[in-house]
Amino acid sequence: MADTDALSDHALELLDINCTFHAKENPGQRYTAVADTTLRIRAGEFVSVVGPTGCGKSTLLNVAAGLLAPSSGAVKVFGQPLAGINTRAGYMFQSDALMPWRSARDNVRVGLQYRGVPDGDAVAQAEAWLARVGLAGFGDRYPHQLSGGMRKRAALAQTLVLDPDIILMDEPFSALDVQTRQLMENEVLALWASKKKAVLFITHDLDEAIAMSDRVVVLSAGPATRPIGEFVIDLPRPRDVAEVRTHPRFVELHTQIWNVLRDEVLKGYAQQLKKAA
Numbered sequence: 625m626a627d628t629d630a631l632s633d634h635a636l637e638l639l640d641i642n643c644t645f646h647a648k649e650n651p652g653q654r655y656t657a658v659a660d661t662t663l664r665i666r667a668g669e670f671v672s673v674v675g676p677t678g679c680g681k682s683t684l685l686n687v688a689a690g691l692l693a694p695s696s697g698a699v700k701v702f703g704q705p706l707a708g709i710n711t712r713a714g715y716m717f718q719s720d721a722l723m724p725w726r727s728a729r730d731n732v733r734v735g736l737q738y739r740g741v742p743d744g745d746a747v748a749q750a751e752a753w754l755a756r757v758g759l760a761g762f763g764d765r766y767p768h769q770l771s772g773g774m775r776k777r778a779a780l781a782q783t784l785v786l787d788p789d790i791i792l793m794d795e796p797f798s799a800l801d802v803q804t805r806q807l808m809e810n811e812v813l814a815l816w817a818s819k820k821k822a823v824l825f826i827t828h829d830l831d832e833a834i835a836m837s838d839r840v841v842v843l844s845a846g847p848a849t850r851p852i853g854e855f856v857i858d859l860p861r862p863r864d865v866a867e868v869r870t871h872p873r874f875v876e877l878h879t880q881i882w883n884v885l886r887d888e889v890l891k892g893y894a895q896q897l898k899k900a901a
């Protein structure tokens with residue numbers, strides 16, 4: 625792990641994070657979701673976190689967003705301790721956050737409105753971002769008039785219009801069909817390459833993680849989830865997420881990471897079955 629002098633270029637640091645909840649089934653008992661987890665993301669770095677279902681990926685992302693205070697540990701944003709909501713970060717979750725009563729344009733500009741950007745500027749920026757994500761001319765449409773992929777594009781514009789230095793994504797494309805998903809992944813990579821923000825990308829899909837990232841962190845199955853492996857993805861960029869999967873190095877990395885992840889996925893699956901029984 626890097627020494628403290630070398631950490632000033634980190635956009636986001638989760639340091640020795642522990643998250644303990646009251647167990648859902650028995651509120652008297654405590655459940656440790658995340659234990660002793662340290663995760664650092666450099667400015668401009670694209671890091672994916674993979675792990676079995678229910679292991680604590682979203683919990684970590686919520687901690688990074690400042691939506692959840694860890695039971696112990698610290699979060700730093702560009703070297704400063706985080707207190708409250710992480711205002712340097714933009715989020716994109718599994719379910720998009722579009723307001724059904726607002727047009728695509730008005731959804732994209734809502735964050736700018738909250739920031740007090742004058743209406744004319746906000747509309748112009750919203751239109752520019754809609755065009756950048758391939759939705760030029762769709763600004764008047766309401767979310768129910770857009771396809772799943774288009775809604776994701778609008779949600780992406782809604783996140784990026786605020787020009788966050790850190791982008792937090794929690795399985796943003798898991799609801800999309802494979803083709804639309806790959807298109808969106810390529811678009812995110814192209815946008816990221818032009819802006820070079822720090823990205824924390826949560827996914828349960830190892831292929832997606834390798835194709836997109838500079839680094840993949842593997843989490844163990846819960847309880848007391850922690851990182852158990854970290855892999856530098858030294859595949860050339862720019863990448864096409866479909867094509868890169870045929871690269872011999874991709875296959876090699878996939879095998880290496882899957883060797884670490886496989887047992888955890890099996891453990892996670894066994895736990896889900898036990899919970900359901």
Ligand SMILES: Nc1ncnc2c1ncn2[C@@H]1O[C@H](COP(=O)(O)OP(=O)(O)OP(=O)(O)O)[C@@H](O)[C@H]1O
Pocket residue numbers: 645646647648655657675676677678679680681682683684828846
């Ligand atoms: N507020 C809470 N209260 C109690 N338990 C919680 C709370 N939030 C999360 N948990 C528990 O912590 C564990 C981790 O949940 P989390 O949603 O972070 O997992 P995940 O890896 O994102 O799951 P998935 O892959 O299914 O999206 C789960 O067992 C969950 O039930």
